[in-house]
Amino acid sequence: xxxxxxxxxILAATEEVLRRYGPAKATVVxxxxxxxxxxxxxxxxxxxxxxxxxxxxxxxxxxxxLEMESxxxxxxxxxxxxxxxxxHLFDRKRLSHVDEPELFATFKVLVSESRIIPEYxxxxxxxxxxxxxxxxxxxxxxxxxxVQRTAQAxxxxxxxxxxxxxxxxxxxxxxxxEFDAVVSxxxxxxxxxxxxxxxxxx
Amino acid sequence: xxxxxxxxxILAATEEVLRRYGPAKATVVxxxxxxxxxxxxxxxxxxxxxxxxxxxxxxxxxxxxLEMESxxxxxxxxxxxxxxxxxHLFDRKRLSHVDEPELFATFKVLVSESRIIPEYxxxxxxxxxxxxxxxxxxxxxxxxxxVQRTAQAxxxxxxxxxxxxxxxxxxxxxxxxEFDAVVSxxxxxxxxxxxxxxxxxx
Numbered sequence: 325x326x327x328x329x330x331x332x333x334i335l336a337a338t339e340e341v342l343r344r345y346g347p348a349k350a351t352v353v354x355x356x357x358x359x360x361x362x363x364x365x366x367x368x369x370x371x372x373x374x375x376x377x378x379x380x381x382x383x384x385x386x387x388x389x390l391e392m393e394s395x396x397x398x399x400x401x402x403x404x405x406x407x408x409x410x411x412h413l414f415d416r417k418r419l420s421h422v423d424e425p426e427l428f429a430t431f432k433v434l435v436s437e438s439r440i441i442p443e444y445x446x447x448x449x450x451x452x453x454x455x456x457x458x459x460x461x462x463x464x465x466x467x468x469x470x471v472q473r474t475a476q477a478x479x480x481x482x483x484x485x486x487x488x489x490x491x492x493x494x495x496x497x498x499x500x501x502e503f504d505a506v507v508s509x510x511x512x513x514x515x516x517x518x519x520x521x522x523x524x525x526x
Numbered sequence: 527x528x529x530x531x532x533x534x535x536i537l538a539a540t541e542e543v544l545r546r547y548g549p550a551k552a553t554v555v556x557x558x559x560x561x562x563x564x565x566x567x568x569x570x571x572x573x574x575x576x577x578x579x580x581x582x583x584x585x586x587x588x589x590x591x592l593e594m595e596s597x598x599x600x601x602x603x604x605x606x607x608x609x610x611x612x613x614h615l616f617d618r619k620r621l622s623h624v625d626e627p628e629l630f631a632t633f634k635v636l637v638s639e640s641r642i643i644p645e646y647x648x649x650x651x652x653x654x655x656x657x658x659x660x661x662x663x664x665x666x667x668x669x670x671x672x673v674q675r676t677a678q679a680x681x682x683x684x685x686x687x688x689x690x691x692x693x694x695x696x697x698x699x700x701x702x703x704e705f706d707a708v709v710s711x712x713x714x715x716x717x718x719x720x721x722x723x724x725x726x727x728x
Binding site: 477489490502506512513514516 | 675676678679680682683684685686689691692703704707708710711712713714715716717718
């Protein structure tokens with residue numbers, strides 16, 4: 325059995341154990357039991373319980389990063405792309421919170437208990453926003469003298485629609501309307517400062 | 527003693543009791559003891575424990591509403607006013623969180639346990655933002671066809687700097703920089719759509 329044990333199989337089993345027992349009760353022994361191996365076999369792949377939990381969290385977040393990457397340039401303009409990207413992230417988080425509340429709560433705990441994971445996640449997603457803004461600056465649709473700082477501002481201004489602390493508000497009947505109003509305000513902000521000579525159609 | 531007992535004295539004592547025991551343990555009997563009266567005397571002013579808690583929360587929020595009202599038109603432009611108002615709210619919340627963490631946590635619980643209080647608080651503060659935006663629309667500094675919806679969007683886009691769920695982030699060394707970037711983006715958004723003929727100085 326031990327030679328067939330892959331890191332990926334351990335991570336899949338860990339996610340299942342976390343889903344079943346929750347982050348407070350799940351142990352490495354539970355993971356080993358679920359796989360029918362000794363806990364030593366698990367430790368050969370992941371030296372500590374913290375390392376195992378971090379790896380499973382990273383795997384979960386990487387799937388989100390990859391999925392978000394695929395909607396980076398779906399639209400006809402940078403504004404469309406930004407709106408679609410933010411909408412996709414919001415829909416995904418909202419769905420995950422409603423459909424799998426235990427798993428959502430589990431990963432909320434796992435992300436917050438790590439020192440490096442939140443930065444890792446934020447870096448990826450703010451980086452994707454920066455790419456959308458950068459493309460908009462190229463085509464003169466957006467104006468900013470600091471893409472990274474502006475990408476962070478777009479992320480911060482939309483906290484209500486992706487930060488898990490706001491999950492309770494996602495069931496509010498007016499939430500999509502509020503999302504639309506915030507994104508419109510943000511997109512208008514990214515367009516401002518465009519001088520008449522830069523519009524191309526003046 | 528009973529004839530000297532005012533609603534205001536009961537509310538001041540209740541705030542003190544909440545500060546000392548926390549929202550989970552504070553009782554009407556504690557409040558009565560602190561005032562040297564029977565709990566019946568307290569119930570003569572506030573029929574239930576819930577009514578007393580709601581009244582003390584409302585009193586605390588009203589002080590914030592009044593203070594925020596005083597910084598409504600301190601600046602030379604609507605943009606200055608909005609920036610100063612948001613900064614004042616952020617500074618006040620941040621200070622309260624750092625200086626009086628128990629009281630801050632207590633009122634966070636009290637606000638969230640009431641069905642009508644969050645709406646009451648939100649209505650007041652979003653209403654003040656609407657007044658700033660309205661004044662900016664009058665002078666053609668801002669453009670919007672729906673002041674109330676836009677005021678809500680400004681509130682939502684700045685959640686990170688006033689929602690208590692984000693209090694842990696307020697100690698972040700870059701938080702003021704992030705605040706400045708979000709407010710700049712929001713103000714730019716409020717200015718956009720201004721047609722050349724409306725600038726007055728074109």
